[in-house]
Amino acid sequence: MRLFGDYNIKNNQLYLGKYKISDLGDIYETPLYIYDENLIRENIRKCKDHFGENGKNIVAYAGKAFLVPYMCKILKEEKVSLDVVSGGELYIAYTSGFPMENVLFHGNNKSEQEISMGIDLGVGRFVVDNFRELQLIEKIAMQKNKKVKVLLRVTPGIEVNTHKYIKTGSVDTKFGFSMIENEYIKAVEKSIKSQNIDLVGIHCHIGSQIFDPKAYEYLSYTMMDIAKTILEQFGYQIKELDLGGGFGVYYNENDKSKEIQEYTSVILQSIKKRANELNMTVPTLIIEPGRFIVANSGITVYKVGAIKKIPNVRKYVAVDGGMPDNIRPALYDAKYEFVVANKVYGHKVENVTIAGKCCESGDILIKDVYLPILEEGDTIAVLSTGAYGYSMASNYNMALKPAVIFVNNDDIKLVCKRQTFNDLLTSYVI
Numbered sequence: 001m002r003l004f005g006d007y008n009i010k011n012n013q014l015y016l017g018k019y020k021i022s023d024l025g026d027i028y029e030t031p032l033y034i035y036d037e038n039l040i041r042e043n044i045r046k047c048k049d050h051f052g053e054n055g056k057n058i059v060a061y062a063g064k065a066f067l068v069p070y071m072c073k074i075l076k077e078e079k080v081s082l083d084v085v086s087g088g089e090l091y092i093a094y095t096s097g098f099p100m101e102n103v104l105f106h107g108n109n110k111s112e113q114e115i116s117m118g119i120d121l122g123v124g125r126f127v128v129d130n131f132r133e134l135q136l137i138e139k140i141a142m143q144k145n146k147k148v149k150v151l152l153r154v155t156p157g158i159e160v161n162t163h164k165y166i167k168t169g170s171v172d173t174k175f176g177f178s179m180i181e182n183e184y185i186k187a188v189e190k191s192i193k194s195q196n197i198d199l200v201g202i203h204c205h206i207g208s209q210i211f212d213p214k215a216y217e218y219l220s221y222t223m224m225d226i227a228k229t230i231l232e233q234f235g236y237q238i239k240e241l242d243l244g245g246g247f248g249v250y251y252n253e254n255d256k257s258k259e260i261q262e263y264t265s266v267i268l269q270s271i272k273k274r275a276n277e278l279n280m281t282v283p284t285l286i287i288e289p290g291r292f293i294v295a296n297s298g299i300t301v302y303k304v305g306a307i308k309k310i311p312n313v314r315k316y317v318a319v320d321g322g323m324p325d326n327i328r329p330a331l332y333d334a335k336y337e338f339v340v341a342n343k344v345y346g347h348k349v350e351n352v353t354i355a356g357k358c359c360e361s362g363d364i365l366i367k368d369v370y371l372p373i374l375e376e377g378d379t380i381a382v383l384s385t386g387a388y389g390y391s392m393a394s395n396y397n398m399a400l401k402p403a404v405i406f407v408n409n410d411d412i413k414l415v416c417k418r419q420t421f422n423d424l425l426t427s428y429v430i
């Protein structure tokens with residue numbers, strides 16, 4: 001078991017700083033997401049320190065990992081950019097006072113309304129995914145008499161070793177302009193010719209939960225080669241090169257997680273090397289880490305309810321949450337570490353399966369885990385759920401989305417209230 005940031009064990013109990021996790025579960029009700037705010041800030045600073053090159057390069061947090069108004073406030077204070085993927089994320093950023101010029105607007109099927117909203121709010125960069133979007137941006141920008149800064153998303157055709165659902169840079173993907181038959185060249189040409197588009201650079205993202213820095217070396221070379229082709233064909237040197245996110249994190253002992261500098265140094269060195277070989281200037285570089293910044297800072301806390309023992313088969317221990325607050329085990333077969341927060345080490349341990357409370361046999365948080373003997377009322381913490389947990393939460397089975405609290409030294413901040421039954425009614429026409 002690996003604890004990050006201020007998580008610690010005292011008297012056989014799990015704590016975050018001075019706060020006992022089982023007490024927080026009682027106070028704020030379970031399921032509950034808890035974050036170590038200092039660790040988020042520390043991770044952001046690590047990215048800036050190892051990649052920012054004193055403000056020359058840009059770190060853009062990928063909001064899809066976890067985005068709430070309080071997170072926007074932290075990002076603003078820490079002076080990083082933000083990658084959003086929908087009108088909804090953009091709206092959260094805007095209403096939270098996040099500077100719009102530091103927003104990159106992603107998405108493979110942006111609606112006219114989203115594009116219009118992005119232009120009106122003045123987002124810094126549109127990351128353009130396809131020809132339809134290019135046309136729409138041009139049309140809407142022309143109507144509004146605006147010139148819009150864009151990065152073109154290119155699919156580098158790079159295979160990475162990660163779950164197939166979270167690969168995004170392979171040849172066969174829904175994202176970006178393909179290199180096959182020089183599709184991306186046509187997009188560059190259209191952008192350069194357009195009166196209402198200001199082509200700033202190119203973007204790519206090969207996938208998520210990647211552990212091999214070599215993948216970024218190869219990506220860096222490929223993208224600089226693309227930049228060279230653009231220079232040769234159009235006499236245009238790109239100003240910005242965005243290499244996406246994807247830096248892998250520790251969930252369990254099979255994950256060979258690395259320090260961020262092991263990825264960023266590869267990127268910085270490879271880009272400079274290739275730029276030198278190609279006789280080009282180094283563009284402003286951008287990375288978009290999501291998981292790396294928030295995953296290890298967050299945990300999810302549950303209470304044990306029903307326990308079912310099937311003689312000689314299996315013991316199921318059900319908790320008061322499950323797939324609505326963490327879809328990742330069901331969707332990606334994700335494996336987390338589990339801690340019984342109110343009795344971390346037991347005299348005896350046993351093999352159990354932790355089940356959620358949904359009406360779904362696949363709602364299993366983990367199969368075959370050794371934990372101290374569990375009883376109803378015990379508090380279970382699932383570690384490193386800070387990325388793609390709350391952001392992927394649903395109301396399946398009309399489950400209420402849990403509260404989220406941030407702990408920062410002595411302070412506790414409730415950043416999302418637990419939903420109520422009345423909240424479930426808000427979108428219905430009765």
Ligand SMILES: Cc1ncc(COP(=O)(O)O)c(C=O)c1O
Nearest residue numbers: 062205208245246288289290291
């Ligand atoms: C375009 C883009 N940028 C950044 C990210 C963030 O990835 P991660 O959370 O793995 O760093 C994603 C998600 O995979 C993405 O699709």
Ligand SMILES: N[C@@H](CCCC[NH3+])C(=O)O
Nearest residue numbers: 064166168208328387388
């Ligand atoms: N939701 C995914 C990551 C998505 C990456 C977005 N392109 C996960 O939990 O691993």
